[in-house]
Amino acid sequence: MLSGRQSLLRSAAPLWRCATSSGGIRRRCYAEEAKKDTPTNKAVEAFKEMWSKVAPNLDFPKTPHESMASRPPVPPAIPEKLTVNFVLPSEVAMNAEKVDMVILPATSGLMGVLPGHVPTIAELKPGVLSVHDGGQVKTQYFLSSGFAFVHANSVTDIVVVEAAPLDRFDPDEVRKNLADYNQKLSSATTDLDKAQAQIGVDVFGSLAFALGVTA
Amino acid sequence: MASRSARRAGIRLADLLRGSITGANATPASSSMAIAPGDIAPPGARFASTQVLRNRMKSVQSIQKITKAMKMVASSKLRQVQARAEKSRGVWQPFTALLGDAPDTFPKKTVLLCITSDRGLCGGINSSVVRFGKAMLKVAKNNGGEDAKFVVLGEKGKVQIQRDSKQYISLNITELVKYPLNFTQVSVMADEILKNVEYDAIKVIFNKFASMVKFYPSVTTILAPGSIKTSETGTPSELDLYEIEGPDSKEEALQNLSEFQFAAVLFNALLENASSEESSRMTAMDNSSKNASDMLQKLTLKYNRTRQASITTELIEIISGAAALEAAK
Numbered sequence: 001m002l003s004g005r006q007s008l009l010r011s012a013a014p015l016w017r018c019a020t021s022s023g024g025i026r027r028r029c030y031a032e033e034a035k036k037d038t039p040t041n042k043a044v045e046a047f048k049e050m051w052s053k054v055a056p057n058l059d060f061p062k063t064p065h066e067s068m069a070s071r072p073p074v075p076p077a078i079p080e081k082l083t084v085n086f087v088l089p090s091e092v093a094m095n096a097e098k099v100d101m102v103i104l105p106a107t108s109g110l111m112g113v114l115p116g117h118v119p120t121i122a123e124l125k126p127g128v129l130s131v132h133d134g135g136q137v138k139t140q141y142f143l144s145s146g147f148a149f150v151h152a153n154s155v156t157d158i159v160v161v162e163a164a165p166l167d168r169f170d171p172d173e174v175r176k177n178l179a180d181y182n183q184k185l186s187s188a189t190t191d192l193d194k195a196q197a198q199i200g201v202d203v204f205g206s207l208a209f210a211l212g213v214t215a
Numbered sequence: 216m217a218s219r220s221a222r223r224a225g226i227r228l229a230d231l232l233r234g235s236i237t238g239a240n241a242t243p244a245s246s247s248m249a250i251a252p253g254d255i256a257p258p259g260a261r262f263a264s265t266q267v268l269r270n271r272m273k274s275v276q277s278i279q280k281i282t283k284a285m286k287m288v289a290s291s292k293l294r295q296v297q298a299r300a301e302k303s304r305g306v307w308q309p310f311t312a313l314l315g316d317a318p319d320t321f322p323k324k325t326v327l328l329c330i331t332s333d334r335g336l337c338g339g340i341n342s343s344v345v346r347f348g349k350a351m352l353k354v355a356k357n358n359g360g361e362d363a364k365f366v367v368l369g370e371k372g373k374v375q376i377q378r379d380s381k382q383y384i385s386l387n388i389t390e391l392v393k394y395p396l397n398f399t400q401v402s403v404m405a406d407e408i409l410k411n412v413e414y415d416a417i418k419v420i421f422n423k424f425a426s427m428v429k430f431y432p433s434v435t436t437i438l439a440p441g442s443i444k445t446s447e448t449g450t451p452s453e454l455d456l457y458e459i460e461g462p463d464s465k466e467e468a469l470q471n472l473s474e475f476q477f478a479a480v481l482f483n484a485l486l487e488n489a490s491s492e493e494s495s496r497m498t499a500m501d502n503s504s505k506n507a508s509d510m511l512q513k514l515t516l517k518y519n520r521t522r523q524a525s526i527t528t529e530l531i532e533i534i535s536g537a538a539a540l541e542a543a544k
Contacts, residue, residue: 039315046319050358055350062423062433064316068308085309089398089482092305107461121313121468123461147475149313152456157309159479161398 078116101132122148126203128210140166178204268518279507286500293493300486310476322415325360330421331372338495341371405478421484422491430491440469
């Protein structure tokens with residue numbers, strides 16, 4: 001399975017180089033896609049018509065679907081593994097990796113996702129994302145907020161603003177910052193200050209909990 | 216040009232521009248090349264002036280150096296931005312997978328967000344985005360987007376769109392690349408745009424970076440939360456199947472989703488456009504340096520011929536003078 005960076009470098013290759021496996025963010029043959037009569041293709045065809053009436057000499061602009069791999073269809077039986085795409089603005093941390101389970105820090109509490117999970121849109125709060133494979137914890141990331149989408153075909157997309165593996169955090173810094181923000185919260189006057197201090201307390205609080213740091 | 220260099224050298228301009236100096240003074244070899252009027256010498260001079268040519272060669276050489284330097288700067292900037300652009304390509308895909316793309320939807324308040332550069336000398340990327348933007352405006356007007364407006368990011372786009380569609384520009388943001396782009400900045404900018412512009416759908420028009428010599432104008436559609444439910448791409452029925460974990464209502468979830476999608480798409484679009492800009496500038500400056508070196512070669516040949524012609528003329532004068540003296544004895 002290609003790692004995220006490798007596959008993205010490859011995805012700059014010409015369109016005729018088709019990927020063969022299912023799911024994920026790798027490029028695929030556009031010709032395959034064009035044959036399918038999905039709502040998206042209908043929309044694209046409709047747009048092409050509108051465009052050719054107005055600007056017949058200009059090339060048709062590209063749409064997002066041309067640069068992303070199509071998603072696998074809903075399988076009839078519950079698949080064995082979950083396919084996880086974990087993306088940040090700065091990189092693609094996990095690209096169509098097959099795992100057993102992920103635990104997401106949703107705003108309503110920790111949420112475990114197994115293959116065959118009901119389709120969900122979950123808002124995430126600062127917390128730990130743990131990826132489980134083969135009965136043990138594979139990696140743990142601390143993430144700031146974001147969203148997680150679980151689709152019917154057992155593909156899970158997790159898109160967050162910032163994340164880092166847990167071992168990159170320094171417990172002493174975390175303790176110091178938590179104390180800092182607690183103090184700011186107690187001394188905050190305006191609503192804006194209170195909100196900012198509260199955000200700091202939330203983030204560092206959950207980080208401290210995740211690292212096992214006592215205040 | 217000849218007249219400018221002549222001005223610098225202090226030769227009378229009017230004489231140079233008269234252009235009456237043609238094949239009579241010019242040597243046969245140099246007349247086969249295109250001779251600009253007034254390029255040879257002011258009348259009264261006994262031979263063609265090489266000073267004019269030398270000045271011209273100096274200016275072409277300095278232009279060549281400048282364009283070479285600009286190409287190197289652009290290539291180093293390209294390496295940095297390209298890496299970031301490729302890494303950011305994953306961030307908008309989950310949203311398109313969930314919500315779908317609706318290229319044919321043009322609700323009443325369609326906002327066309329054109330991403331252009333601030334600086335020039337970057338080839339055709341800005342004019343291509345502006346052309347596509349104007350075509351999208353027409354498409355929007357024909358298909359239900361009566362209140363379609365532009366939001367232009369970048370100076371060059373504003374200048375071009377202002378010429379004939381000034382009334383449609385609703386917001387203009389410049390100096391985007393003053394500091395290296397990061398997601399926080401882009402979210403702040405996205406927030407500003409969403410606050411100040413009423414929209415039912417935003418179409419982001421930018422140049423997608425494909426390779427060093429190829430970029431594709433692309434359009435990504437972002438629907439406002441209100442439009443997502445009524446869109447006709449089939450996703451509303453699929454979206455209803457999803458359970459919402461976290462926010463209290465579906466409206467709130469869609470609101471957050473739409474804003475996050477806009478920030479993510481904008482971030483990727485800005486990086487792709489920046490990569491296209493730098494690669495286009497590299498190509499343009501490269502062509503410019505090549506042209507300058509071609510021009511320099513031709514000018515060198517002309518210079519040598521002029522110089523040799525003047526030497527020959529001088530020799531002829533001396534020899535004929537000596538021969539006349541001999542004959543007179």
